[in-house]
Amino acid sequence: MIERRTISPNRDVGAFAHHLLTTTDAKTALKKVASEKASARRARSRKRWQFWTAIAAEIEARSQQPN
Numbered sequence: 001m002i003e004r005r006t007i008s009p010n011r012d013v014g015a016f017a018h019h020l021l022t023t024t025d026a027k028t029a030l031k032k033v034a035s036e037k038a039s040a041r042r043a044r045s046r047k048r049w050q051f052w053t054a055i056a057a058e059i060e061a062r063s064q065q066p067n
Helices: 015-023 025-042 048-064
Strands: none
Touching: 015 025, 015 048, 025 048
16 A cells, blocks of 8 residues: 655655655656646645646656766
């Protein structure tokens, strides 16, 4: 079962993107972010949607960098 925790939008985007990438691969992380973005849109929360959009951009940027 997947543990669901509340994520603070005040958390650093880079740190959270790093956390997602270390716990899962980039494809799974982007799926999780897409789910959270959809949830934020349904809740009509602009701050949450912007937070998750920034995390998605950070994950994509980090996954395209050569190791």
